[in-house]
Amino acid sequence: CLTRMTRLLDSGIWSRLMNETGMLTMMSHTQISEWQDSLNTEKMPEATLDNILTSFKLLHQNKGQIFEQGVVDLFKKLSWDYKTNCPCKLGNKIIVNYMVGNSYSNDCYRPTDEGRNKLNDLEKMMCLLDGKNVPDHRIAAGAAFYDFTSANQWNGEKYEHEYFSVKYYKKRSGHIIFKRPDLVEKLNDIITRHHPGALPSRV
Numbered sequence: 651c652l653t654r655m656t657r658l659l660d661s662g663i664w665s666r667l668m669n670e671t672g673m674l675t676m677m678s679h680t681q682i683s684e685w686q687d688s689l690n691t692e693k694m695p696e697a698t699l700d701n702i703l704t705s706f707k708l709l710h711q712n713k714g715q716i717f718e719q720g721v722v723d724l725f726k727k728l729s730w731d732y733k734t735n736c737p738c739k740l741g742n743k744i745i746v747n748y749m750v751g752n753s754y755s756n757d758c759y760r761p762t763d764e765g766r767n768k769l770n771d772l773e774k775m776m777c778l779l780d781g782k783n784v785p786d787h788r789i790a791a792g793a794a795f796y797d798f799t800s801a802n803q804w805n806g807e808k809y810e811h812e813y814f815s816v817k818y819y820k821k822r823s824g825h826i827i828f829k830r831p832d833l834v835e836k837l838n839d840i841i842t843r844h845h846p847g848a849l850p851s852r853v
Contacts, residue, residue: 656696661689663697671706675774675784676713678720679767680727717778721840724771727764739838742828749816749824750799759818760799766792769816772826776813779836 665686668674674682688694695701709716728744749765761769773791777784787793791811798809799818809816813833818824828834 660694660697664689664694667702673709676717676720678723678771680723681716681720718840718844720771721775721837722844724775725841727768739841740834742831744826746824746826748822750818750822761792761796765824766796769795773811773813775837776830776833779833
């Protein structure tokens with residue numbers, strides 16, 4: 651019907667604008683998924699010039715908050731089920747559940763979708779804090795980690811990234827070891843702003 655066609659056209663316009671303006675670069679995977687879901691609901695405004703200008707003016711004004719919410723989303727997705735993890739901050743190492751999953755043999759492991767998304771979000775946040783461009787998703791950390799596991803299967807090797815290393819285990823968890831304490835401190839500063847009192851006072 652005409653209404654459905656109009657909605658599909660509007661959805662395509664909003665998607666293209668979000669991509670071309672770089673707003674999606676500021677968002678975590680959770681934020682992007684929520685925004686994409688909204689395209690199929692009544693929340694999506696008609697793609698008129700006035701609506702577009704108003705929406706992107708508001709997005710531009712709030713881009714700092716959007717980025718910080720992306721950091722908080724990532725923080726909430728990390729696993730706190732291990733004694734070595736601290737539930738109130740990012741330390742020098744984080745242990746993440748379900749980083750990898752079994753493939754067709756016991757000695758062949760691949761990153762889960764969730765594992766790839768976590769690495770991509772972590773790389774994205776650190777790139778932005780480091781003043782660097784965010785890599786295209788086709789060559790981002792999640793894709794590179796997948797290629798690494800494909801090449802190494804189960805050799806017990808660590809995937810090395812500019813900002814962190816990842817070692818994965820047969821119980822499906824992954825150890826993410828950070829290489830840039832300065833960037834981790836910036837991430838913790840953002841988390842503290844959104845969760846006052848979560849981090850201990852500095853001494």
